[in-house]
Amino acid sequence: MxxxxxxxxxxxxxxxxxxxxxxxxxxxxxxxxxxxxxxxxxxxxxxxxxxxxxxxxxxxxxxxxxxxxxxxxxxxxxxxxxxxxxxxxxxxxxxxxxxxxxxxxxxxxxxxxxxxxxxxxxxxxxxLLPFSLAETKKVNLLHGGFPEVLARPKARSLWFASYLQTYLERDVRAITNVRDLATFRRFLALLASRHGQILNKTDLAAPLGVTVPTIGDWLHILEITGQVILVPPYFENFGKRLVKSPKVYLGDSGLACYLLGLTSSAELERSPFLGPLFEGFVAAEILKSQADRGMRKELYYFRDQQGLEVDFLVPRPNAKLWLVEAKAAKTVRPPMASPLTSLQRALQKRAGRLIVVHRKSRLQVPTAAIASGVEALDLEQFVGELLATR
CATH class of the missing domain: 3.40.50.300 (P-loop containing nucleotide triphosphate hydrolases)
Structure with a gap:
């Protein structure tokens, strides 16, 4: 390549x-x-x-x-x-x-x-994170952004299998004494099935037969080796009870697809994981845009116990917060904007742009604002806006 x-x-x-x-x-x-x-x-x-x-x-x-x-x-x-x-x-x-x-x-x-x-x-x-969509259009949900996968996409499965083996043998063993690498490998696959969910260590520990502190240690390994994204909740003096656990994503969508057994674009389209995978892809692009400028990585989500949830809150240089909903659909509908406008009322002046990010349609039909003050941007448009300074 x-x-x-x-x-x-x-x-x-x-x-x-x-x-x-x-x-x-x-x-x-x-x-x-x-x-x-x-x-x-x-x-x-x-x-x-x-x-x-x-x-x-x-x-x-x-x-x-x-x-x-x-x-x-x-x-x-x-x-x-x-x-x-x-x-x-x-x-x-x-x-x-x-x-x-x-x-x-x-x-x-x-x-x-x-x-x-x-x-x-x-x-x-x-x-330096794997390639972003801003660097090459070869980056996609199925293949992710690792350079060698993009160079040889037909060898994707073999590359990820070798990558995981090398990662387990070198990085995991170098950091801590994981006695059973096979169980750690199962932990990775289980974590992929929880992609985009609020972290529940007990839920992860039970199927593997390990303790909750062990899950905490293993997540720490994944975090310090750059394999997972933990998105913390946003707190700002709200007069309501908020969910306090982070959301968890695998850092590379290609690795997540491999661990979920998705081998083709057709399988991905039919998969119940399409939505969470797209959401994680958007999270990774946001963090890559920050890291590539030498900035501190900063990304949050919002969810209260009344059910209001917004996928991402992105701090911008002007001290405003972008409120972002990531939707794998190609058809954008007005109800998708309602969580953004609800949270905007609570944040008041801190809220900046309100954006629904969606997948691009081949029909190339431009989507205008879907609600008052809410923009609908396809993924490429959104990545372009991340690179701007406004």
Missing amino acids: QYIQRRLASVLLDAARHFPAVVVTGPRRAGKTTLLRRLFPKARYVLLEDPDIQARVRSDPRAFLDALRPPVVFDEIQNTPELLAYVRAVIDTGPRRMGQWLSTGSQEAPLMQGISESMAGRAAILQ
């Missing part, structure tokens, strides 16, 4: 001009290494998953660094987090030399802890 420009590239280059070190986190195989090697072709590349290199780092880290001539790309830095303290010492001898130490990492939380302890003020931290 021809190289596709990543939207994070300009932010990454700018960070390399202002920080001695840059760390790019994100899920395994999202394209982190390809991006760094493309932007910094003269940098020395070091793969820290290599056992021999890990042994050299641990036996004599100073000698290891002395043998390198910056700029350097450290791939999968979470394998040797102790190296960060020695990199900091090198940076402090020449703090004005920018963009010398470039790293990738697939385990966000442990890596962030190491950076906060060793590299505070010296490293810019960015996140």
Whole structure:
């Protein structure tokens, strides 16, 4: 597949001009290494998953660094987090030399802890997620956004099977001592069947025969390795009781479809999971639009105990909130707007745009506003609006 420009590239280059070190986190195989090697072709590349290199780092880290001539790309830095303290010492001898130490990492939380302890003020931290619809039109519900799936869509099932095996053997075992990887694999499939639902750990624990704290630990693993999206509820001094648990989505719709056994577009169209999968796809596009600009990822949902629910509340730069409903239907109807207008009355001045996002119809019939102040945008139009600054 021809190289596709990543939207994070300009932010990454700018960070390399202002920080001695840059760390790019994100899920395994999202394209982190390809991006760094493309932007910094003269940098020395070091793969820290290599056992021999890990042994050299641990036996004599100073000698290891002395043998390198910056700029350097450290791939999968979470394998040797102790190296960060020695990199900091090198940076402090020449703090004005920018963009010398470039790293990738697939385990966000442990890596962030190491950076906060060793590299505070010296490293810019960015996140690269799989391809977004803004980067390539090849991204879709069935295939998701992983580069290698988009390059070879016919090998999709084999790739996801291999990806899961690698993920279980490397990332899961590296973070915690999961004794039964087969049960963890079943947990992933069960979680896919709860895609888009409010998180209920007891409901997940019972079929697997594990404890609720174990489910919490496993969700933490998925979160720090970038495999799930947990969308928290929005609280803003409402005079009503609100649901307080997050909604859970798998981060990549292609992986979710694979775990659900969906192998074709025809199966996806008939699936009862089409709606939740589309909703999760919209959530991922919102978060990708934020991460690609180097912004903090921020997304909420709203649901009260009277039944009012809005899929997403998206903070925007002007301090307004976009209220978004994601509908897999191609025909948009006025009742779809009613949750948005109801919540708008409660939020008052904080509410910005009200948007129903829907799938695009081949008929290309433009859909005007479906209710007073409510816009209907197909998915591509919505992604385009996310990239605008208003």
